Amino acid sequence: MSSSSIGRNLGWLSIFSSSIALIAASLALLFFQLQEVKSSLVVRLETVAELIAFNIAAAVDFNDAEAAKTMLSSLKTRQAISSAGVVVNGRIFAFYSRDAAAAPRSEDLRTTSAGHRFGDRELTVYRPILSHGRPLGTLFIHAGLHDYDQTWRRFAIITGLVAIPALLIALLISQLPQRIISRPILRLASLAATVSATKDYSVRAPVVRSTAEIEQLVSTFNQMLAEIEGSRATLEQSVADRTSELAAANRELEAFSYSVSHDLRAPLRAIDGFSKAILSDYAPNLDERGVHFLERVRSGTQRMSVLIDDMLQLSKVTRRPLERSEVDLTKVAQDVADELARRNPGRQVCFAIEPDLRAAADPHLLAIVFENLLGNAWKFTGNRTEARVEVGQTSLGNEPAFFVRDNGAGFDAAYASKLFGPFQRLHDESEFEGTGIGLATVKRIITRHGGHVSAEGVEGVGATFYFTLGGKS
């Protein structure tokens, strides 16, 4: 949460801008007011000076300094005026001062023309004294800037009284964006989070009264939700359609292969049976070459029979419903191993089966998996003097996995992906007999359990087959 919210930002922005406006307006007001006060001070003092200069002219003309001083003393009713005087020929003719100690200044003696001057804390006005257009002397008046100072003070007080409530109001107003802009956006954001978490696209953001942009955002968001909802429904429908089409096609294909396999058996049995009958009943009539041909026919039909059996098994594996139960894999593997040993008493293969291997799976299908995997291991260790087959448990990723490892012929790792396709054989029929359907059957069973099957091997060293069983276990 390092970034601040829109609402707060807008709030500060509005406070900032209103403060700037307030300060600028105040300064402008102060500036104009001070100018106003200055010019009105000048005008007022000049008016007074004009009047005094007129009245005092005769006193100067008749050299009556007493009368002149009396007239200047009339200024004492004006609080702002600190001193005044009449200068004739560069000398003080009459002088009045509120403060008895004050004395005329040299610049007052020099100035003869009309005008005014703002000095340090005071305003000075000069006025010539005329008698019938003849200049007699100059009047000067000094006035304090009390009004000017008062304007400052009054301004400070008014600014305080106005600016502080104004800023408080600005603070209140600055909360508005929070309500109008920030809240709807936050609500929208939390709704978006909910939608993304629950995948429920049927919810809609409530339409709130806010700025046009926010309202547009809300309505666009809702529109987007509606579109997603609609396209998801279409997608699900089309997936369901495809799936059922695919399932139907699969069923047809399986039914076809089942019936083909099944129906092929009868003519095959006839071929084999009559070949056998010819061999037993008409062998004397046949030369050695004919007998050999017939035996080749019989071996061909027997291989074809095995092929058909395997295909039927593959087909059945697909068609059978999956029924999971707790399976003791150790026992299943051991049974298969015992059966292999019983059928091939001439071979010595060391089986190392980990005890207490358990999984939730279809026991019948899992027996087929072990028949194929252990059968392969048995078969491909045929050339080993010390054949060894291991069955155990490991893990692939986070899933518990089982493996069957042998030290047989192995395979070229480059062909590992081809192993599980039907009729894929990596070894010559003459070397190791087989139909190429076994691993395809294994893969189908494991896939039906929701698991994965994989193989790794090194040619001439051995092979390991891993499988997981998916599901709850």
Add this chain to the structure above:
Amino acid sequence: MAGLPWRWPVLLLTGLGVAQVCVAGTAPEYRVKAAFIYKFATYIRWPPSPSGAARTTPFLIGIIGSDPFGTSLEEVVRNQTVQGRSIGIKVLTRMEDALACDVVFVADTERSNLPRILAVLRGAPVLTVSDLDDFAEQGGMIGLDTTEDNHIRFDINKAAVERAGLRASSQLLQLAHIVVEVHR
């Protein structure tokens, strides 16, 4: 005026007054008084003359009695004008001539004639000035007065000024001691 000496010694002594005036034409007191007479003329407005010709005639200052100014009055008014008119000075010998003047100065030799002089000039647009005691109270317009600290002060009889149709400026009235006429 500012250039004139402000403080001057008192030369007149009590009891020598009349004799002194006769010989003291250049007394400093009268130099100031001469200047005052000219300045009074600049602060007073005369009513317009019934005959327009009066404008072209000189502004006439008449002196009744023994002239105390010597040359000082002439020096003061030289090259000066009043309301655009050049200034002339005349010592009057006949009472009737006073009516032709704009200003009449009554010298202190005429104390005994004063009521008659004022009676002749009463109501006429002639400014009467004198340094006789109580001149304004007796019906004159401006009375000159020397204070104890040697300042020249003047009294103005506003009623007499107004009766003559003259207008004294407020500036002048502010400086003057306004007196009320005493009726006997």
